[in-house]
Amino acid sequence: MDLGKRIQSKEARVGIIGLGYVGLPLVIEFCKAGFNVTGFDVDPKKVAVLARGESYIEHIDAAHIRQCGTRFLATTDFSKLADIDCIVICVPTPLNKNREPNLAYVLDTTRTIARYLRKGQLVALESTTYPGTTDEDMKEILENGGLKAGKDFHLAFSPEREDPNNKDFSTSTIPKVVGGYTEQCLKVAKALYDSIVVSTVPVSSTKVAESTKLLENIYRAVNIALVNELKILFDRMGIDIWEVIDAAKTKPFGFQAFYPGPGLGGHCIPIDPFYLTWKAREYDFSTRFIELAGQINTDMPYYVVEKVGEVLNAKGKALKGSKVLVLGMAYKKDVDDQRESPALMIVELLLQTGAEVTYNDPHVPVCQGHRHYPEINMKSVGLTEDNLKEADLLILVTDHSAYDYAFIERHAGCIVDTRGAFRKNGIKSEKVYRA
Known part of the structure; x- marks a missing residue:
């Protein structure tokens, strides 16, 4: 048979x-x-x-x-x-x-x-x-x-x-x-x-099938890079990028909403585009869109940490020695997957500046064993009133559904929100800063 x-x-x-x-x-x-x-x-x-x-x-x-x-x-x-x-x-x-x-x-x-x-x-x-x-x-x-x-x-x-x-x-x-x-x-x-x-x-060949997956993820990487760049610009201009996107997506044609964040995560979008970039060199071709998008998305954790430094500085505190609580280590909401999570880079950068870093993630009880971040060996701390109050600043990296945003805002002294999550949950507060 x-x-x-x-x-x-x-x-x-x-x-x-x-x-x-x-x-x-x-x-x-x-x-x-x-x-x-x-x-x-x-x-x-x-x-x-x-x-x-x-x-x-x-x-x-x-x-x-x-x-x-x-x-x-x-x-x-x-x-x-x-x-x-x-x-x-x-x-x-x-x-x-x-x-x-x-x-x-x-x-x-x-x-x-x-x-x-x-x-x-x-x-x-x-x-x-x-x-x-x-x-x-x-x-x-x-x-x-x-x-x-x-x-x-x-x-x-x-x-x-x-x-x-x-x-x-x-x-x-x-x-x-x-x-x-x-x-x-x-x-x-x-x-x-x-x-x-x-x-x-x-499809007609294995090469077409391989290229299909690359196109899918490059499309997302480029568009996410676009809104990430606009987020940085609009932040300087005092414009809420999430309100802009909400208004733009009411157009019934010609627009698809993509959302900014602290950087790309997961095993696909941060990695796959560079496979085509590498292969293109055999054909003496420069994939400029892919490389630019990769640069913008890769730089986002640096932007987040810079924003954290600015917020603390405005409150008369240095990043070095400050207690920073990171909310979310997974690369996307409601999963335990930490592969290529921007939170890892953010934590590493914070540690390098001398900040005292802890994290909470209901889906990630332990964070360790990552190939590019071997020095990170941490356990999730409880999201208690005391832990929130003791932190000089919170960074919301992953907008898990399990988070009680009202509780967090009530007890935290200062929050940098990279996902627009507090706004989405109807919370307007002087404690919350966009990043």
Whole structure:
């Protein structure tokens, strides 16, 4: 029986490599669809947690993992890839210290797959990357053993579109872009994803699929940079950027609202655009919009700390030695995900100035172990009346729904709001400063 028919009959065995914010939701969806799924991860702690039927990601309910039952096996034994029919790669694609693509996770994973690759298998990459990764870099590694892509095994790219804790869209309800190395590769990959998502969007090549994800995130990065730049300008002019946006979005055409903040966070928007910037150099092309947007968004934590210094200075206090309480370490509201969170940079900058920094985040009890911020090792403090009063200044970095903004404003002496959250909650106070 060919792989397409095995997928239709749910006899195909699915393997997910990387059991994080992208891979774990896929595991759950494939199990719900009736497939037997093996999850691969290099972290034995994650495997042990999943074996107990528990979850290490806040917005993924452990009940969903337990419902997978015997259909799901988590393992660190990559030799089991030999028994898998459809291999889906969901590993990180970070930037190095020079803001250049670090494909080590993808390429190391591909080399591991190559050791166990057999005829008839499907290998699909979901990690965001530059055009050419799948049908150039990965293909070369996979073909080293003699098997040929499109002839002996199937090769595809389908970009992840996860948005953690989005109440309106989930893995199964977000359309899935799919590109194959050949038409047959596309057909098989489409059949696999058709079994778990509301609709698939087939495109002509893996490069088009790779480029699609980059365009989606570059579009957001550029527009967020635009409103961030306007926020700084309007602040100097005494104009409320959030009121401006609210007025502009009443136009029923030609405008989409984007909102400013303390900088970009998450594993997509702060990183993905630079993959295309790097690849463009091969073609002697400068991606000026992307680079300018990246510069503006990367500079936002510096702007926030400068604003904090100005506010404290106006009150006759120096930033050095001041007690600063940061509200929110996650990169977006109501999640526990700290990847690339602007709060990390803000905390580091505050510490470098000599400020005494604490933080509160109801979703992040401990903040430590971050690759670029190894010196940050902190625990969330309680959001008590005493802690609020003792702080010389509060910085609202992440506007979690759990925060009682009226309580915070009542007991805090001074607040720098980077999200416009107090205004959104109807609180007008001389204690609150925009940033």
